[in-house]
Amino acid sequence: MRETGAGETGQEEVSATPPATPQGAALALDNVVNLRDLGGLATRDGRRVRAGKLFRSGNPAFASVADLARLRALRLDMVIDFRSSGEKSPRERAFGEAFRWIATPVLEGSMSMAELMPRMRGGSPAQMEAFMLEVYGDFPRKYQAAFGGFLKAAEAGGNLLYHCTAGKDRTGFATLLLLAGLGVGEHAIMANYLESNHWNRDFNAQMSARAAEGGVDPEVMRPLLEVKAAYLEASLHAIGRDHGGMEAYLGGVLGVDVQRLRQAYLAA
Template identity: 45%
Template sequence: MLSSSDAQAQGMQDDRHISFEAIRNIRDLGGYLAAGGRRIVPGRLLRGANPGMASAADIDKLKSYRLDVVLDFRTEAEKHSAETAFASSFNWIAEPVMVGNLSQEVMLTLLQSGSPENGRQFMIDFYRTFPVRYQPQFRRFLKLAEQNNTMLYHCTAGKDRTGFASALLMAALGVDRAAIIDNYLESNRYNATANAQVLAKLFKAELAPELIAPLLTVEAPYMEASLALIDEEYGGMDQYLRQVLDIDVERIRHNYLE
């Protein structure tokens, strides 16, 4: 049985999740406790998996949020020709964060290694590249927040690139690190059905599900690797945001906190 505090936290997560017919893992950052005891305004900052295959009803529902920008961290290779209906409905901006290290050849090598720990170490190493290699992309993402845009930002599964972007944005808003990690880990819950389908296919192909699970899911040490690198190399998150990415933290807080 859930304790009263656990039940309250569970309810807040349910409130933040937005259900769609053909899009998964869409969540609202609204409601998180942030700087100065204020909270993030609901309906302004949405994170998620790829919305490009949205149904007509999904598109109508997203339009109700009056999105100024939909920001896409995917590469061209991850996109589909069937996404034209969505593309014509929103201001959809590409800001690709390359995932070349997640190529099919690399995945096959990891699967053949026979070790889940190899997959976990691969993901940790991958996360440590986010704050270093992709500063221009994440700077431009946060500049959109400076400009007070109502936005949905996403990658393919809404867990890795979107997870790191969320960590930066939530940190800029003054959300504490424990809540940032909790938000990150919610992707496991909302991607569970899709992940189970992938694992079922792999099982039929005689590939052990436990080998691919570290690549399909999120784990706290992955995000903690990114945050630790920021602490070690850049003097902490505040310094990274203000000095390295040149972000006006106060402006972002003014835009999205109530």
């Protein structure tokens, strides 16, 4: 990670259907989408994640003045950014001056609009979904240093916000690892993951409209904007196939001390 300045999670059957009412503790900001507190999520042994400690979101870099005040009130010790350099803008400087902002790039170049627009213009919905399944299958294999570094940073127990652009894919996989390490069951992890479709509804509509203006069929872009249970299941399948399960992956591959995580972030 660098500062920018600018066994198993259980054998539960994972449901592909999100809860009718979102369960996450969402924080409404002007210019930051999909901001949620992981506090309150229950572990399999009946404990709960502490509130006010772990936050996930879309890109916070264009936070309004009011947003910045709300974010400062969270007393964040660190903000971890999974975006690549091509997804960033010089206009993000104010946020970088306000917080300790750590660049931890994942999918370097793959999620830039320069890369995605030609792929979408010439693609089909099925091809875009296949692309996303491949991305999620690659997360546990290609980006161990980035996600391992994220979890080692979390072991320090500080107040942590982590994000990508929409707070759903890279952030979603990071949340899978973090919550699995904390002992949250797969049903709750999947429900939290799928809530991005609710919290990003307006953002997705705006992105779809922009893409249409650029000659992209909104149906082709839809698999890139939405989250699906099959995407996260692709990551889980890769972890099980290549490493024998989540427990072995977290401890043996990423070197995570789950007991430290639990001591820092779980309430009795």
